[in-house]
Amino acid sequence: MGACWGPVLRVLVVQAAWALCGGQVRYSVSEEAEPGTVVGRLAQDVGLEAGEAEARRLRLVSQGRRASVEVSGASGALVVSSRLDREELCGKSAPCVLRLEVLVERPLRVFHVELEVTDINDNAPIFPVKEEAFTIAEVSLPGSRFPLEGASDADIGANAQLSYTLSPNEHFSLDLQKSEEDTVSLFLVLTKTLDRETMAEHRLVLTASDGGRPSLTGTMELVISVLDANDNAPQFNQSVYKVKVLEGSGLGTVLIKLNATDMDVGINSDIMYSFGKRVAANVKEMFTIDEIKGEIRLQGNLDYEDIDTYEFTVEARDKGFPPLSGHCKVLVEVLDVNDNAPEVRVTSLSVPVSEDASVGTVVALLSVSDRDSGANGRVRCSVWPSSPFGLVSAFAGSYSLVLREALDRERVSEYEVEVRAEDGGSPPLRGRLGVRVPVSDVNDNAPAFAQAVYTVLARENNAAGAELARVWARDPDEAGNGRVSYSVWEGGSGVGVVGGVLLSGGVWRPASSYVSVDAESGRVWALQALDYEEVQVLQFEVRAVDAGEPPLCGNATVQVFVLDENDNAPALLPSAGGGAGVGVDAGGASSLEAASGSLWAWAAWGAPAGQVVAKIRAVDADSGYNAWLRYELLEPRGKSPFRVGLYSGEVSTLRALEEADGPRQRLVIVVRDHGEPSRSATATLSVSLLEGTEAKLAASGSGRPGLRPLSGVEGGAESSSSSTNVWLVVAICAVSSLFLLAVVLYGASRWVPRAAVLSGPGPTTLVCASEVGSWSYSQRQSRSLCVADGAGKSDLMVFSPNFPPPPPGPAAKETQPDPSALLDTVSGTAFLRFRFSLTSTLIPLLAFLSHQARWQTLL
Template identity: 55%
Template structure:
């Protein structure tokens, strides 16, 4: 509660803020309030939300609450208006005892984002406890011979309040013999002494009854009383005396039993039995003190007789009486003040509260994990506590208030590396030797979808034979996700694209859960030699993460295509037999024609060989020649080149027309074949050139050349030598040009540029052949671009056969 001064209203408005600022600077709490003890339920303490700068509309959504219950349920906050109010009766003496300061520490937490505030509420003392004497009656024995101004100790009162409310003053009931003397020592303890004002007369009065009144300094004042019963003793004129009236002793707590506290020594000026002194605890000594110490009545030694604990009580006042052995004994009095020195006998205590667990692996640095409270019952350096964490953990301790810490995140977390941390908080005091205490908390790291699935291989390569069965298994892809639960559940799918004019999904499929890849249809190597595509793996996190892997499916060749004989004429069918003119003057080994064929397969399946089969000739002489044996045939065909050459010199006995049947066979299993028919016409040397020219002109479709040849024949019949000579020269020139042009256009190196349609490139030798077929292009699919032409080659290591550079070689 804040008290406003009288006077200026402006000052009254400004005063609370000045008090709040002073309290802020005085303490280390973020907010400091004050409330009197014994305040009723609902008493206003402060506008907590307003002072913390929190909008009222955000209190409920952000879970505004008091997280710490260090003060029990004494204080509560209204989450609707943010006002802190008294929830239960507060007894300052029960909370803090005789401590000069008494505060209730609160931890106020708001979330989203998380904020922790420390509020200190001072509990002000009110004068609710009257002074109390330990006994209802104090009895004193005073010798009648005691001179005026003699002093007799009295037990003072105690007040559970503090400050001005505990400042006591004393008053003695009116009488003519006694007065009261009150003094305070350096420890702040009042010493009461009853002072004799005039001599006593036992014969006049043996007993005096007085009332001692204790009055505190509160408003209103409270009082306590005790009866003083004074018995007047007769005789004994010298009382024992101590050399000091007060003895101060410092003693370590936990001193073992029997430890000497002090040895008292009193003296008496009397003689004989009146000189002998016996020591006793005064009847003012409380039972608790008697249980801690023992006195030797003969020697005056005071020793420890119980357990001394600084944290329970650090100061003991022991009143001692020294009494002589006279029939009417006299006594001397002193006080022994035993002040205990603290030892480091209490280990720190740790309490971990408000654990905000588990913590996400993407939590920002500074995130509060838990709140930690430390305490130590010792005092001074023995009660100064420092905290430390287990090394090599991504957390640190942040001191938020006296003996209050927050466990906060210091660096980033990665659940895939470490899924949890066992954090041990160690508290160590500054005593010697230091005492320690530990408390542990398991910090679980919650998974975040921060890892994409990773495939076991960077690339998958698969080989499958063409003409496979639909649905056959090609390969199983596998991806692993380092995350957990849903974030690690992987599903597979194709990365759709077009393969030529068709979609990739018409060729292959992938199972979403197992990653098994299947071919949906038979594959044709001649159409698609390499199928290159991607499979995607995605997890089930939010948002989902994914990665791709490349698959290369190589289609292996099967011998499913027979050889194909290339047509000899421009666009003519391969089965059409075109006559080849051969001069009878040709010698052995002369190449007269060449059969050209290709195979759409690859490797051994496209390796071609040529054989010469017997073909029925057009006349009987040819049949007889064929019947006479293959040794008589004047022609042969190269096994791997397809070149038809003479086996010997031609003569007049050889038939003028020869029909050769050539078998073309691949090396597949089983082998596939094709045949080609070659017609050879044997002519004399002079007629061979003309026949070849005529044939070339006929294949090229030049009717003018044929007419010129007919005209030349007519001129020969007229025997006009001059005209014959001119025509012969002209014909020779035309033939030369036509033959040169035909050879240029039909040569293997120029077919792609001059031949009509789609030519085929064929290179052959005596040991093998390789070809690139334009009739049915082999395709490789690796992207969205056009397919690439495939070059198939075979070149075994066999000795080369004979070659010829004769320009009359013709392909069929």
């Protein structure tokens, strides 16, 4: 039974659905309607009673797109839910109908609803571009048509019906044509001939209006460029050009620049200039025209006396097709000028002129002429420079160049004299002639040394033939008059002043036995080794003689200071008692015995520590460090009861003497200097240890034969040593204070503005008078040595060394002193000269104090 009712029910449902689908509802609404706008009473139109829409669930069935309408649940009305845009929903289709399905449940029913969206004029016409540019030739004929692309409107119907208008102008209009297919063609029509020279570009506005109410519009700008045609011939700004030019104007001078213009553009306005077809040949030879710039230049020599006026035509042609041309006339007027300059010629020249020529000597004869006449031919002459020559007029057109001042070849060896001539024209013209006047030399200058005194430092024991220095004298004369030869001058006399040195023993030796001078280079050579102990200062004069007639000469003094080398070993001095022993004095509580070449001294048993037994005395012939002696005990070492003062040479007890020390002590004492390398001497001293009685007898002089008592055994020695130390301390303090003061003043002088040249020729100061130390200064070192008690010899040597600057010019390499070839050659400085002037008043006192200290030490 159930199986039979199933098919029947399905047939009834299908029939009912078919009946419901047969009914349709249609509504209309304007696009852009506001949300909430009621489109229609859908519930009533589908047959529902009031209030049944919500109960029977009346609703729209979505069909895949966003619904712009919806069913109001309470009233069952169809209302606008969102913006309706006909162009977005349907585009250009008309009519625009939306098909909706409405579903009613309980029982189920389906209704088809059509919603037509009507168009409103909400879209303005739009052109494809905002600006359209195209070109039209200016030769285009009226009536020419140029297609334009029209505008589009998204609306439909009357709202999309477009009309076009063109901004007012006299050259263009619009033509709108419709075809059978309702298509519209828009054309721009040329109504009047274009002229690019009047207006090269036209800007028009094309406006499209639709048929809506109100009407909407869109615009597009038309930019029309007019293409040029060669319809204008070149035109000169003047029909006749007049030019005035001076005769004698330089070649290439621009006389005038023509100016022709062409109203066309591009190649149609490119102009080329040329002479007219019937221009004479002499015009083309005299002038040239730049075909691009239109400049007329002078290419020949204008002469007023030949032709005073030139007249010719010039053509300006463009490059269009066909080419067009314009013409003008050029009139060139030549102006007469003073175009002949004076001419100066030498008719006789007497050169060279001797530098001792007298004033008024005629050097040259000159002739002056001018081809012009009148004022342009009257000539005035002068000479430049105005000295030492002048002009003397003999007659019209003839002059003599004469000497007006004395000449000096060494100041100016050659003159370039310029004779100037000027005529009376306006403006005046000038002529000039250069005359070369060389000056011949006479021997009027003696050789002159770069400085009066040369100070040289040389170490003793230098090799024979060693170069000591180089002197240089300048003679500004030329050739033989300026060729200088050098020699040692023996013409002076006096000790230590000129020509040599006084040796010990009163022996005078000339300087030529020590040195020689190269006649050509001025190099000073040592003929033999120098010995400081023999000569400390060698002073001589060098004479420079030129080869002129008569010869002239000049002198310079060379001072060679010999620097000490450690070439002497210390030597022991004889004892004060004059015994056979050498270099030992007895002292303290002992005496000294000299027998058979041995050194003897005595000491008493029990003598306390520090008792002076003897004093070794030695001297060194060297000076400074080389003569600073020190004493050392060589034997015995270790347990010896005696010691030797390092610098005093005093032999004293190291401890109290005991019987275990034996009756005799043998001491070997070495005396060394401070030289490099040091030298030494050795003394052997035998000290006898005596009993108290024998010691008293030895002290009273009645003891053993050969023993010498020493007065002031203790007090004498101590007072002598104390006095010596006082003098040495005074001398050392004086030297140290002087050196410190010199350094401070030198440092202060570095901050004082001074001249650029700090050394040069100057007087020499030499002081040798010190017993306590040695100062030496050179380019390499500056040092101060102080000798303590017991020094045999020392000295203080202060000098102002100086050396000449190198000779100028190419000869400098040959005659300039070579520092590597010299031995301790020193340039004088302002600092040393300042120190010498400061110490000149203190040196005598210092020498006296040190001298006293030395002799008290020796005695």
